[in-house]
Amino acid sequence: MLEIPVELGARRYVVSVGRGLARLLPDLLAPLGKRHTVVVASRLLLKSHGKALARPLERLGVVHTCVVPDGERFKSRRTLEGVYDAFLKARLGRDGLVLALGGGVVGDLAGFAAASWMRGVDWVVVPTTLLAMVDSSIGGKVGINHARAKNMIGAFHQPRAVVIDPAFLATLPMRELRSGAYEILKCAVLGDAALFARLLRAPLGLEGWERPELDNAIATACRIKAEIVEKDEHEGQLRYVLNLGHTIGHALEAVTRYRRYTHGEAVGWGLIGASWIAHDRGLLAASEYDGIASAVDRLGPRPRMSDLEPIALLEAISHDKKGRAGRVPFVLPTAIGSVVVQHDVKPPEIRRALRAMAGREALRD
Ligand SMILES: NC(=O)c1ccc[n+]([C@@H]2O[C@H](COP(=O)([O-])OP(=O)(O)OC[C@H]3O[C@@H](n4cnc5c(N)ncnc54)[C@H](O)[C@@H]3O)[C@@H](O)[C@H]2O)c1
């Protein structure tokens, strides 16, 4: 088992990574003391892993399991109401514990429920998708969607522990696995040339990716995210670098109403776009741009983007909620392992990046 501490003073916690850890949950969480525990779990996840989890959850002292339906549209106020009802029924008090079991949707929802219940109860998260393992479970950002705006209702509420058992990934559809892998690639471009090299050696489309390689990539990505969160818990300047690939990525998702791409696929396209802009500005060597774009392409096919209207994408980018006063900061790679944030990227540059992205689509077909 690997242990990655997230050093946040009084809010310090450990991310544990290891195969079979789900069975050891009661032991791993023993330092938190015996607690009145409510599990918030994905329905699909329980279908495939519920049997194996029954015993450990029983040993943990779980008093109630709140099953939530799967899908982004259930990261909603309505589902949240149901979670609160379950908390009430289970008489979850200030000294209780919420355990989130599922992908990023369940983690964000359960974490937000914990953040707001009685002004904050402790929670732990057991992520079961690759994306949730390497991204959403670390850092304490929790929340739900407004019907017209994603992630608009939220809070910062750090978990007390993150338990990552890569064995869950055996049942994860390949497309969801790749979705998380694009975020791992993002982490590599942000801060780890060795991880980047390993990803370049991964099998095409990740078919048959070996377990030790996958586990190593998960742990390294967690460490990179943890280090960034430690330096900037509440998303000031520094943590913003985690948005690499997300400026164009979010626009692709919004313009296609979150139906065409998985989050990671959109980030994959966005990584190519941001790298192109960096190259276009003379910040990134052509060979490095090629390296990043090929690494993205190697992870697998992504739904097309060349049919989307550039004007609609530019419009969506200018509405990015991270932008202030109409300016949307772009995270631009300058080498594998380093980035800069620039606030003056102009629409014509973004248009050229969109053309470069579309060009790669043709390359692949
Ligand atoms: N809080 C953060 O910092 C942060 C960061 C990134 C993303 N997010 C959020 O995370 C969400 C996306 O997370 P996601 O990609 O995990 O999506 P998800 O939670 O919707 O999971 C994807 C699908 O995989 C299924 N699934 C989960 N575990 C499985 C398993 N082990 N085997 C088989 N199927 C399984 C789910 O039921 C779902 O259908 C978005 O809502 C996004 O906003 C949050």
Ligand SMILES: [Zn+2]
């Ligand atoms: Zn992301």
